[in-house]
Amino acid sequence: MAKVSDIEILNGLMSVFRSKGYDGASLNELAEATGLKKASLYHRFPGGKKEMTAAVLDFMESWINDKVYKVLSDEKLVPTQRLKEALDNINAVYNEGREVCLYRSLSMDTGMALFGEKIEKGINQWLESFSILGKAVGQDAETAMQMAKQSFIEVQGSLVLSKAMDSTEPFQNAIQQIKNRYKT
Amino acid sequence: MAKVSDIEILNGLMSVFRSKGYDGASLNELAEATGLKKASLYHRFPGGKKEMTAAVLDFMESWINDKVYKVLSDEKLVPTQRLKEALDNINAVYNEGREVCLYRSLSMDTGMALFGEKIEKGINQWLESFSILGKAVGQDAETAMQMAKQSFIEVQGSLVLSKAMDSTEPFQNAIQQIKNRYKT
DNA sequence: ATTATTTTACCGAACGTTCGGTAATTTTAA
């Protein structure tokens, strides 16, 4: 029986990689954040820091799949309701704009060289999700993708601004703006 | 006479800090990028890595002042022309969207803790510049600031997307969108 | 059911490497 569950570990790792990036995340810090000792982390992740990062990226991808993709393509719900739920999830994962995006933190040179493909895949999943929503509100494929990209840009950009200004306002505005964009 | 000029050094440091962030930028790499040996860098920057970073941030701030602020508030030019020039400068400094923003790279936890104030100041200068332009095209102060923030968000967000997709298209679109926003 | 064996989970201590930083020395230039 594991002393610390997989999910607890992943959440701990996620938190450190998000706030420190790949280079800035030290094994001591990662260990402390998970509640395991450094050597025990290596037992769980024999591939070391790289494997930990890959696991966190996979975790993030499954989060997008569950909390964004599935929600935005749920045909049992009306588009407006889908969007509300997805944005609630997004708002929660970014802690109202106080927390930074994992993909941003890992897209420095070192992280990109090691995990560029996973990062691109996750972002494409994100864009694809919003693209489906766009088409559900009657847009053609090209316009829907354009809207998805614009929404992604506003989330990312507003997170940068919110972080720098130490205020959740830019992010909250961005969320509202995305909501308006898909109004039918 | 210095073997390597201040500007050459600053450009070298800037390049590394931008692509690697504070934690990821090693002294060896910084030295190599400047053309000096590690110890010689310490001769120029006795305060070490922190002083180098501060110098780069000051350099960036003076760049914004020259290439954005002064341009956007130059009353000898019509607003549309001011914007074109400023966006040309911005386009150049980001290498059409291939290079990342220094403020983004340094706004991980470590960088924020050390240089949060300088980062915030630089961004505020940026916002102030575009705010002046907004007022020049007839917007009230509040709307002008809102437009400035939106433009900043689109630059930052599109840079994130361009980096991840390895394409300059998102950034170029964003530049165009900003241009449209200030059309009179 | 109980013992013996293997596997799993974890930890403390240490590994070699690289880090940021310093001292002493040589080179350059005035």
Next chain:
DNA sequence: TTAAAATTACCGAACGTTCGGTAAAATAAT
């Protein structure tokens, strides 16, 4: 010839990683 600039050589500390070993749980054999 003297001061500034750059270099070589080096330092202690922190890095990511590995190792030897312990305690507990799961599995196999009796």
